[in-house]
Amino acid sequence: MYNNDESELIARLQDEKTRRAAFEELVNQYSRKLYWQIRHLVVDHDDSDDVLQNVFLKVWNSIATFKGDSQLFTWLYRIAYNESITFLNKKKAQLSIDDIDDGIANTLESDEYFDGDETQIILQEAINTLPDKQRAVFTMKYYEEMKYEEMAEITGTSVGALKASYHIAVQKISAYVKAKEL
Amino acid sequence: MTVTNDINKLRRPEVFKVPEGYFDTLCQRTMQNIDKGEVEVIAAKDTKHSTLLSIRKPLYGLVSVAACVAVIFMAVNILDNNVSNDNTAIAKVDKTEIMSESNARTYEEDVLDYSLVGVQDVYDYLEEDYAN
Structure with a gap:
């Protein structure tokens, strides 16, 4: 399933003696x-850093049980995907509807690690309107240019469903951006 | 396709920045976090049996069991008393009825013994019966 270097x-x-250096x-x-x-997917840098640290902690704790059913990178991506979705759900539960609507534009305008113009802010607003899983599909394809087959392994969804999801996401975002720019 | 192309024109991944040197120190920070996480887990395991709570924990269990037994004992006693009281009440009623019957019998006997009928009445009755 994986090449010699990865293997x-x-x-x-998985060997305790070499584990730390390998990690x-x-x-x-x-x-x-x-x-x-x-x-x-998460947008904010500090949040992303927290999620990434959680991902590595989970990888460290469960690497001994990794069976190699998928590629190492796919496995890592899947953990990152699940952690990101969990984080977004928790965050959504903590915020009120008004915070969610106003949040993204205000956050990005004052974010020192975001350097986009008004169109880029509108684009992020549009992406933010998507349901979490559809947003994940969109960002994987749009920013990472990932293959549908890889995305299917990560998300556990069929290629057909992913293509449909991405297509609908593009239409939604396009409509949102056009409506805002008018 | 046009819609996709329009959206693709907006793609600017470079608008997202990271603090300077973020990736240079990321590995070191990650390993520190992992060590910290491991230390916390180990510390939690080591102190598990030495904390006041963990020492008291078995006592709490025993006290809980004793309390349950006491409550059950009291409940049984209360129920038993109620049943005894009920039985006493029934017994009292029965006794009263028996005593009433007993009194009744005594009254009849008294009547039979002519204590409530005059002797002259008895003679009159007997004479009348004899004449018929």
């Missing part, structure tokens, strides 16, 4: 990709 890394991760290697190798996957 060797997994073997070292540092894993963090260095995958942290950027995982961070950006989370960041495009």
